[in-house]
Amino acid sequence: MIIFCKNNIEQTLHNWIAEHNYQSYVIICDENTHHYCLKKLGSIAEKAMVISIQAGEQYKNIETCQTIWHTMTSHNLDRKALCINLGGGVIGDMGGFCAATYKRGIDFIQIPTTLLSQVDASVGGKLGIDFEGFKNQIGVFREPNAVLIDTIFLQTLSEKEKRSGFAEIIKHCLINDKKMWEKISKIDFENQNMDFLVNHSVSIKSKIVEQDPHEKNIRKLLNFGHTIGHAIESFFLDTKNSFLHGEAVAWGMVAESWIAQKMGHLTELELEEITQFIKQNYFKVHFSPEMIENIVKLTLQDKKNEQGKHKFTLLKSIGEGIFDIEVNSSEISDALSYLNAII
Ligand SMILES: NC(=O)c1ccc[n+]([C@@H]2O[C@H](COP(=O)([O-])OP(=O)(O)OC[C@H]3O[C@@H](n4cnc5c(N)ncnc54)[C@H](O)[C@@H]3O)[C@@H](O)[C@H]2O)c1
Ligand SMILES: [Zn+2]
Numbered sequence: 001m002i003i004f005c006k007n008n009i010e011q012t013l014h015n016w017i018a019e020h021n022y023q024s025y026v027i028i029c030d031e032n033t034h035h036y037c038l039k040k041l042g043s044i045a046e047k048a049m050v051i052s053i054q055a056g057e058q059y060k061n062i063e064t065c066q067t068i069w070h071t072m073t074s075h076n077l078d079r080k081a082l083c084i085n086l087g088g089g090v091i092g093d094m095g096g097f098c099a100a101t102y103k104r105g106i107d108f109i110q111i112p113t114t115l116l117s118q119v120d121a122s123v124g125g126k127l128g129i130d131f132e133g134f135k136n137q138i139g140v141f142r143e144p145n146a147v148l149i150d151t152i153f154l155q156t157l158s159e160k161e162k163r164s165g166f167a168e169i170i171k172h173c174l175i176n177d178k179k180m181w182e183k184i185s186k187i188d189f190e191n192q193n194m195d196f197l198v199n200h201s202v203s204i205k206s207k208i209v210e211q212d213p214h215e216k217n218i219r220k221l222l223n224f225g226h227t228i229g230h231a232i233e234s235f236f237l238d239t240k241n242s243f244l245h246g247e248a249v250a251w252g253m254v255a256e257s258w259i260a261q262k263m264g265h266l267t268e269l270e271l272e273e274i275t276q277f278i279k280q281n282y283f284k285v286h287f288s289p290e291m292i293e294n295i296v297k298l299t300l301q302d303k304k305n306e307q308g309k310h311k312f313t314l315l316k317s318i319g320e321g322i323f324d325i326e327v328n329s330s331e332i333s334d335a336l337s338y339l340n341a342i343i
Pocket of ligand 1: 030031032033036037055056057060087088089090091093113114115116117120121122123124125126127135136153154155156157158161245
């Protein structure tokens with residue numbers, strides 16, 4: 001169940017808990033959402049047991065889960081308790097995973113506080129943690145009991161984080177809604193109507209996930225921009241040019257659009273439109289030939305590959321994605337060179 005709170009998160013949460021008659025609850029947050037978001041939950045936050053962890057992807061691991069399970073156990077949290085995950089995708093994925101496994105699973109709700117988690121991570125039931133250098137290596141599929149979305153949380157989020165989340169909004173339009181693409185691509189990032197767009201993205205993602213919860217077919221559409229995007233993100237991890245997830249996905253979408261155009265799907269004009277919009281809204285670094293080689297190698301590690309072959313989600317046209325398209329290494333390399341040519 002997804003509930004849009006319209007700047008009324010405290011009352012919405014209060015009502016939801018009262019209706020479901022929970023005796024005890026725990027809130028999982030990170031240091032930033034503890035500081036900026038917890039107080040917006042009002043009296044619920046005062047009464048709850050709060051587990052606050054360090055912020056960042058590097059803490060989305062088994063050690064942090066152990067801390068969470070340990071705290072739950074030492075407070076005798078029983079199977080009837082509710083777990084409230086207050087944070088971005090890291091807290092949603094990891095808090096959800098801890099709740100889904102504690103005593104074989106307790107109820108949990110997601111309160112996403114970043115744009116990325118509101119339009120993407122909190123929807124679709126994928127939970128998990130990173131392991132031995134692999135992202136989301138350990139996890140489960142499980143739907144939360146509710147997702148409470150309130151864009152009021154975005155007021156304290158940095159512009160860089162918001163732009164990163166906006167890339168997933170762009171992706172949802174490109175794979176599924178040409179009309180909405182036409183609208184957003186004419187407006188600067190600062191002037192977008194985020195309330196409306198969060199709602200729009202959630203409805204597209206929910207509709208797709210409902211048809212294919214375990215990503216056997218149509219859910220793969222959501223991976224558009226992500227094969228090359230993830231490789232760019234991984235390559236620059238921990239460097240001075242490090243890209244946030246959405247920033248890398250934005251360029252991944254341009255590179256993958258180039259491949260789609262070369263294959264005869266997208267028109268040149270469509271490719272140009274996508275390129276220009278991303279160029280206006282996202283920073284980009286120049287890739288040396290050596291970097292390109294390494295980024296291509298990283299795409300081989302993509303989870304969507306089958307038997308060593310690159311399987312991509314591409315665009316047939318703006319507003320219509322296609323998946324399981326085989327792409328070879330030299331096409332990926334040329335697509336990355338295209339990114340160099342346009343800046
Ligand atoms: N489950 C899924 O389907 C799915 C989909 C996409 C991404 N993800 C996962 O989501 C994670 C990325 O999520 P993210 O981008 O939200 O990152 P994040 O959770 O690390 O949040 C980004 C930063 O913003 C801070 N923050 C959060 N809310 C804030 C607020 N309201 N005000 C100020 N600061 C705030 C956080 O403390 C953190 O420093 C990754 O681990 C990724 O794997 C999961
Ligand atoms: Zn993504």
